[in-house]
Amino acid sequence: MTRLTHDRYCDEIAHQIGLLRSVITSGADLTATVPTCPDWSLEDLVRHTGGALRWVDALVRTRAEENIPVESIPLAGGPEKRNDPTALDAWLAETGELVVAAVREAGPDAKVWSWAGIHNTAFWARRMTHEITVHRADATLAAGLPYDVAPEIAADAIDEWLEIVAFVQKAMPEDNASELRGTGQTLHLHATDSAPELDAEWFIELADEGVVWRRGHEKATVALRGPLTSVLLAFYRRLPLDSPELEVLGERELLEFWLERATFG
Numbered sequence: 001m002t003r004l005t006h007d008r009y010c011d012e013i014a015h016q017i018g019l020l021r022s023v024i025t026s027g028a029d030l031t032a033t034v035p036t037c038p039d040w041s042l043e044d045l046v047r048h049t050g051g052a053l054r055w056v057d058a059l060v061r062t063r064a065e066e067n068i069p070v071e072s073i074p075l076a077g078g079p080e081k082r083n084d085p086t087a088l089d090a091w092l093a094e095t096g097e098l099v100v101a102a103v104r105e106a107g108p109d110a111k112v113w114s115w116a117g118i119h120n121t122a123f124w125a126r127r128m129t130h131e132i133t134v135h136r137a138d139a140t141l142a143a144g145l146p147y148d149v150a151p152e153i154a155a156d157a158i159d160e161w162l163e164i165v166a167f168v169q170k171a172m173p174e175d176n177a178s179e180l181r182g183t184g185q186t187l188h189l190h191a192t193d194s195a196p197e198l199d200a201e202w203f204i205e206l207a208d209e210g211v212v213w214r215r216g217h218e219k220a221t222v223a224l225r226g227p228l229t230s231v232l233l234a235f236y237r238r239l240p241l242d243s244p245e246l247e248v249l250g251e252r253e254l255l256e257f258w259l260e261r262a263t264f265g
Contacts, residue, residue, distance in 0.1 A: 182206030
């Protein structure tokens with residue numbers, strides 16, 4: 001599948017921030033525990049997400065050649081007062097304006113440090129799109145609100161996650177992802193509700209050298225089937241495999257093995 005354009009990622013960052021802001025202003029309890037990140041309250045989650053965006057703004061705006069500690073970035077931790085939805089919303093709105101402007105102005109090819117060895121703004125535009133997309137799911141779960149996402153964004157988020165797992169296997173051998181090696185065991189992700197042109201199916205092999213994957217429909221050791229958004233959330237460990245909209249066919253233990261070890265980030 002062709003990668004989304006830089007402008008599309010910039011637009012989606014702004015869109016996702018707007019949707020996350022709507023959770024903050026919905027009357028949701030900011031002290032509520034996030035079920036999928038139980039160490040965080042809803043406010044902690046928003047502050048974490050906004051802090052990541054402020055960090056990326058600083059990296060891109062300065063064309064950083066090395067990491068910038070988050071602690072050195074003004075207001076990266078959020079507003080001083082807690083449990084104040086108005087202040088939190090205003091901070092997130094300003095954060096969004098900063099990062100979208102920085103990433104859009106830089107363009108996709110500007111050289112910028114990253115932890116993944118892809119040293120350009122394009123990496124950060126894509127990474128932040130999916131950072132917010134998934135954390136917004138966490139926020140809606142905490143607030144008891146519905147969640148959906150554009151099909152092309154959901155599909156690209158799965159692509160990116162598979163790329164991250166493959167990168168972590170090579171660059172961070174101490175990570176749990178290093179255990180995702182095998183003798184040809186395979187997983188198939190099948191979105192049942194997407195348009196054919198989206199090609200929203202994935203075939204993943206646990207090879208001896210690491211994870212190998214491609215888009216396509218092939219018989220596998222285990223298959224995860226369901227609506228694309230549900231497949232995305234399950235693959236990111238945001239939705240239980242027993243959810244009624246999902247179907248697991250074949251060796252469920254292999255899928256559980258994957259989900260227990262593909263936990264980077």
